[in-house]
Amino acid sequence: NAGVTQTPKFQVLKTGQSMTLQCAQDMNHEYMSWYRQDPGMGLRLIHYSVGAGITDQGEVPNGYNVSRSTTEDFPLRLLSAAPSQTSVYFCASSSYVRNTEAFFGQGTRLTVV
Amino acid sequence: AQTVTQSQPEMSVQEAETVTLSCTYDTSESNYYLFWYKQPPSRQMILVIRQEAYKQQNATENRFSVNFQKAAKSFSLKISDSQLGDTAMYFCAFMKRNQGGKLIFGQGTELSVKP
Numbered sequence: 001n002a003g004v005t006q007t008p009k010f011q012v013l014k015t016g017q018s019m020t021l022q023c024a025q026d027m028n029h030e031y032m033s034w035y036r037q038d039p040g041m042g043l044r045l046i047h048y049s050v051g052a053g054i055t056d057q058g059e060v061p062n063g064y065n066v067s068r069s070t071t072e073d074f075p076l077r078l079l080s081a082a083p084s085q086t087s088v089y090f091c092a093s094s095s096y097v098r099n100t101e102a103f104f105g106q107g108t109r110l111t112v113v
Numbered sequence: 114a115q116t117v118t119q120s121q122p123e124m125s126v127q128e129a130e131t132v133t134l135s136c137t138y139d140t141s142e143s144n145y146y147l148f149w150y151k152q153p154p155s156r157q158m159i160l161v162i163r164q165e166a167y168k169q170q171n172a173t174e175n176r177f178s179v180n181f182q183k184a185a186k187s188f189s190l191k192i193s194d195s196q197l198g199d200t201a202m203y204f205c206a207f208m209k210r211n212q213g214g215k216l217i218f219g220q221g222t223e224l225s226v227k228p
Contacts, residue, residue: 031214042218104158
């Protein structure tokens with residue numbers, strides 16, 4: 001019963017580097033989302049998906065790409081890391097049928113130097 | 114656009130006492146859900162309680178209860194008999210019905226329970 005699995009848990013990048021944050025869920029949830037958490041700002045939605053092949057932008061999408069080729073996986077790509085992307089990132093999934101709360105991964109603390 | 118506001122950045126309470134965390138929101142929707150999430154130092158996001166807007170009865174989960182005032186767009190969380198393990202960041206969140214995956218969060222309230 002893994003739930004939502006995020007990797008890595010910690011990452012340090014240099015400015016300009018690219019990387020992919022991985023997210024996988026085993027609950028057959030339709031919805032998947034990426035949030036970033038910054039002090040004093042709560043969690044803000046980056047991108048979300050309502051099903052395989054369908055993605056849309058959230059509140060703060062610039063500098064990030066996503067794709068959803070399967071129901072289970074929803075990777076987040078940083079194309080050219082900037083210090084402003086230093087944050088804690090959370091992946092979440094939820095069920096359309098049950099229309100209930102989101103289940104979160106354990107987060108990735110990313111530092112861009 | 115919907116917004117969620119938590120006006121108390123930090124709060125503290127003595128062990129075994131009661132504390133109330135405030136949350137207000139703004140929306141023109143009539144069908145939606147409200148949540149309180151807890152984030153302990155482990156960073157894990159844990160659902161505390163959920164309220165469906167069409168239900169007038171306030172949700173309760175053991176020591177946690179809400180005061181949902183739909184007309185006032187207020188959704189406060191009451192923690193009774195506070196325990197040291199309740200020390201955490203608490204987030205209020207809003208979700209439109211049938212828009213799972215699009216949670217809107219407040220800024221958070223950091224709660225410290227003191228022995």
